[in-house]
Amino acid sequence: MRTFALAGNPNCGKTTLFNALTGSTAHVGNWPGVTVDKREGVYKGEREKVAIIDLPGIYSLSPYTPEEVISRNYILDEKPDGIINIVDATNLERNLYLTTQLLEMDVPVIIALNMMDEVEKVGDKIDVKALEKAVGVPVVAISALRKSGIKELMERAVAMPSERAGTAVFGGALKGKIERARQFFEGLGVASPLFHAVKMLEADEIELEHDGAKELLGEIAASADLEAEIADERYKYISAHFSSVKSKGKKDALTKSDRIDKVLTHRVFALPIFLVVLFFIFHLTFSENLFYLNGFTEGQAWMPTLEDAGLYNADGEPLNFGVELLAVIYDGTIYSPGVILTNLLNLFLDHISSGVVALMENGGAAEWSVGLVGDGVLGGIFAVLGFLPQILVLFLFFSILEDTGYMARIAFVLDRIFRRFGLSGRAFMPMIMGFGCSVPAAINTRTLADEKERTATIRVIPFFSCGAKLPILTAVAGGIVGAFGIGNADVITFSMYVLGICTAVVCVLIMRNTSLKGETPPFIMELPAYHMPGFKNLMLHLWDKTKHFVKKAFTIIFASTVIIWLLSHLSWNWHYLPDEEMNGSMLASMGMLIQPLFTPLGFGSQLGQFGWVFAVAAITGLIAKENVIATFTTLAICIGAYAGAGTEEGVEELVGLINIISADTGIAQGQLIAALIAFIAFNMTTIPCFAACATAKAELKPGTFRRTVAFWLITSYIVSCIVYTVGSWWWTLFVWLVVAACAGAAIVLANKGKLRLRARRK
Ligand code: GDP
Ligand code: MG
Numbered sequence: 001m002r003t004f005a006l007a008g009n010p011n012c013g014k015t016t017l018f019n020a021l022t023g024s025t026a027h028v029g030n031w032p033g034v035t036v037d038k039r040e041g042v043y044k045g046e047r048e049k050v051a052i053i054d055l056p057g058i059y060s061l062s063p064y065t066p067e068e069v070i071s072r073n074y075i076l077d078e079k080p081d082g083i084i085n086i087v088d089a090t091n092l093e094r095n096l097y098l099t100t101q102l103l104e105m106d107v108p109v110i111i112a113l114n115m116m117d118e119v120e121k122v123g124d125k126i127d128v129k130a131l132e133k134a135v136g137v138p139v140v141a142i143s144a145l146r147k148s149g150i151k152e153l154m155e156r157a158v159a160m161p162s163e164r165a166g167t168a169v170f171g172g173a174l175k176g177k178i179e180r181a182r183q184f185f186e187g188l189g190v191a192s193p194l195f196h197a198v199k200m201l202e203a204d205e206i207e208l209e210h211d212g213a214k215e216l217l218g219e220i221a222a223s224a225d226l227e228a229e230i231a232d233e234r235y236k237y238i239s240a241h242f243s244s245v246k247s248k249g250k251k252d253a254l255t256k257s258d259r260i261d262k263v264l265t266h267r268v269f270a271l272p273i274f275l276v277v278l279f280f281i282f283h284l285t286f287s288e289n290l291f292y293l294n295g296f297t298e299g300q301a302w303m304p305t306l307e308d309a310g311l312y313n314a315d316g317e318p319l320n321f322g323v324e325l326l327a328v329i330y331d332g333t334i335y336s337p338g339v340i341l342t343n344l345l346n347l348f349l350d351h352i353s354s355g356v357v358a359l360m361e362n363g364g365a366a367e368w369s370v371g372l373v374g375d376g377v378l379g380g381i382f383a384v385l386g387f388l389p390q391i392l393v394l395f396l397f398f399s400i401l402e403d404t405g406y407m408a409r410i411a412f413v414l415d416r417i418f419r420r421f422g423l424s425g426r427a428f429m430p431m432i433m434g435f436g437c438s439v440p441a442a443i444n445t446r447t448l449a450d451e452k453e454r455t456a457t458i459r460v461i462p463f464f465s466c467g468a469k470l471p472i473l474t475a476v477a478g479g480i481v482g483a484f485g486i487g488n489a490d491v492i493t494f495s496m497y498v499l500g501i502c503t504a505v506v507c508v509l510i511m512r513n514t515s516l517k518g519e520t521p522p523f524i525m526e527l528p529a530y531h532m533p534g535f536k537n538l539m540l541h542l543w544d545k546t547k548h549f550v551k552k553a554f555t556i557i558f559a560s561t562v563i564i565w566l567l568s569h570l571s572w573n574w575h576y577l578p579d580e581e582m583n584g585s586m587l588a589s590m591g592m593l594i595q596p597l598f599t600p601l602g603f604g605s606q607l608g609q610f611g612w613v614f615a616v617a618a619i620t621g622l623i624a625k626e627n628v629i630a631t632f633t634t635l636a637i638c639i640g641a642y643a644g645a646g647t648e649e650g651v652e653e654l655v656g657l658i659n660i661i662s663a664d665t666g667i668a669q670g671q672l673i674a675a676l677i678a679f680i681a682f683n684m685t686t687i688p689c690f691a692a693c694a695t696a697k698a699e700l701k702p703g704t705f706r707r708t709v710a711f712w713l714i715t716s717y718i719v720s721c722i723v724y725t726v727g728s729w730w731w732t733l734f735v736w737l738v739v740a741a742c743a744g745a746a747i748v749l750a751n752k753g754k755l756r757l758r759a760r761r762k
Contacts, residue, residue, distance in 0.1 A: 008086035010057030303331035305648035341389035376565030380630035403533035422512025434464030479654030602675030674727025684718035
């Protein structure tokens with residue numbers, strides 16, 4: 001089977017083409033640097049199958065970034081049978097810069113002129129024939145997104161002769177110098193001597209390792225800086241010979257996108273706009289009160305609930321199925337789309353679990369088995385599954401932001417701010433990915449060239465609350481709203497996300513000024529064009545998420561809920577304990593043992609005899625964060641905490657649990673709310689799940705992982721302690737501010753002291 005490699009600038013549509021060719025569903029993002037590693041697939045053509053390799057996006061073949069090294073080494077060492085060079089036709093000249101370098105290699109090259117749909121849309125024209133003649137290799141116009149021209153591209157690719165000698169675009173004095181170097185590499189017997197020759201004249205580190213190369217460079221180039229000259233020559237050649245193939249249409253698309261950029265990347269307004277956009281997204285996903293019709297509190301309610309309207313019976317149940325369906329959309333307030341979908345799914349799940357339990361009871365199943373299936377397994381799994389719609393809605397919005405090109409603008413905006421904290425805008429992509437899952441996010445940090453910047457980024461990625469932590473946020477926020485009738489779930493959720501981001505920023509700031517000091521490398525990124533997001537791409541994204549989530553629910557979460565249920569219903573001498581005696585179980589006694597550890601955070605001993613549930617839930621979160629809510633639900637049901645308020649799985653049990661704890665301990669409401677929020681904060685900033693830890697360990701420099709775990713533990717402890725104490729006793733804010741000021745001053749003084757020492761030594 002022959003192998004073709006896809007090479008091109010970041011964001012030129014390589015992955016889109018790769019997916020179109022191989023039928024795979026790799027992540028496509030309107031974002032430079034999404035593909036960090038190479039990826040393989042097979043194109044099943046009419047005559048033969050062809051292996052396709054998707055290389056990371058690069059602007060040049062100089063070894064400055066990991067992507068460039070991966071791509072260059074692949075082409076030189078693995079010797080593909082051909083390169084499909086994808087060129088973004090809307091940005092022809094810049095893309096052809098890489099092309100001129102690829103042409104220097106002894107590999108057959110075919111140019112796929114992508115995004116032709118965009119070019120046509122703005123009315124521009126490209127003379128493909130003329131371009132083909134000018135570059136001397138086949139050129140095919142395609143649109144990877146619309147899947148046009150792809151068949152022709154592959155037909156011409158497989159028809160290419162298997163050998164091709166490299167060609168260069170240089171004339172004049174450079175030509176002679178390059179020829180001398182080329183002969184030198186030919187003498188060494190390496191493949192693609194022309195490519196090596198040009199790179200050596202650019203004083204490329206890799207080439208200078210060849211024996212005798214340094215001496216030769218000294219001889220040819222003397223003191224001149226050929227790198228700049230070569231780059232200059234390439235651009236001159238491109239504009240002289242290739243750019244004439246493009247003629248401008250009447251419509252000017254660039255200015256339109258420029259005008260949008262002026263607003264969205266505005267020095268002052270960019271960040272507030274981003275926060276507003278984010279809040280809007282959270283509102284649509286989590287809000288139980290879409291139009292704020294009743295204000296922020298239930299006290300002001302002027303729209304009647306279904307219960308007030310007399311549509312519920314004496315037991316607080318809807319009169320008929322129609323009312324039940326209505327309650328999915330409206331109950332005193334109109335719910336947001338995310339909540340409506342969640343309610344709908346929960347209605348369905350509710351019917352399933354009560355059906356299963358009824359079936360088992362009628363069939364005469366043993367009491368413990370009904371408990372295990374109903375409370376343990378179904379309670380736990382459904383509590384987690386019930387959050388799927390909200391997770392999907394949130395990710396739909398994030399994907400749209402990414403696909404349209406807005407996220408890239410945010411990276412650009414944040415670079416200005418990040419820089420002050422010692423990170424570059426490059427670190428933003430992994431962080432945003434962290435909102436999805438820490439695992440790919442940690443892998444994506446490979447795009448960060450600086451090792452210390454990378455370590456700092458990997459450490460703070462878990463603070464960007466991932467999809468699996470979302471149920472914790474929503475359920476606890478929902479629990480607070482449900483139990484106390486104050487606040488809004490979307491406001492709480494949004495603030496917790498912001499808390500995570502702030503924690504990350506502060507931690508980076510501290511690390512970059514203490515243990516991980518270093519220069520912040522420059523961040524060069526060109527803003528991708530605005531695109532309409534592709535519907536299919538969005539759906540693929542969501543489908544991937546769904547599969548992953550459901551699979552996890554039925555494997556890890558399933559196993560964990562069974563274990564939790566068993567441990568909570570067995571005593572140390574292996575006797576079955578009914579629900580009422582759960583406090584004598586193995587799980588309860590273990591929970592009670594560690595419970596005092598959490599007292600400074602608000603969810604320890606002060607929560608009384610059932611407080612251990614919090615400790616246990618936090619610990620099970622180390623396996624998978626979904627477990628936190630699964631555990632809560634399973635245990636809350638057994639404790640008998642079933643409030644019947646709301647239709648959401650997980651939330652209603654939590655409301656019940658909160659009510660029981662309040663009644664049991666008589667704790668002040670404000671203090672309990674602070675403790676619950678501290679609990680969310682703890683879970684958001686503590687050690688991430690098992691999979692994320694394993695990835696972080698693999699990606700971090702050896703020896704730093706243990707310190708990283710300690711960092712997570714300490715951070716989560718401090719952050720949730722602050723949340724709890726400030727939430728319970730507001731004046732402690734000043735104590736914390738003084739502590740922070742002292743710590744900051746200590747760091748500044750220590751750094752100054754070191755500087756002075758160094759100065760004195762000099
Ligand atoms: P990569 O970074 O080179 O892998 O680029 P991607 O495949 O991730 O695509 C970058 C962006 O360009 C995505 O938003 C795609 O939807 C979009 N895109 C890719 N090919 C085309 C095309 O032929 N036409 C248009 N209009 N957009 C495209
Ligand atoms: Mg890609």
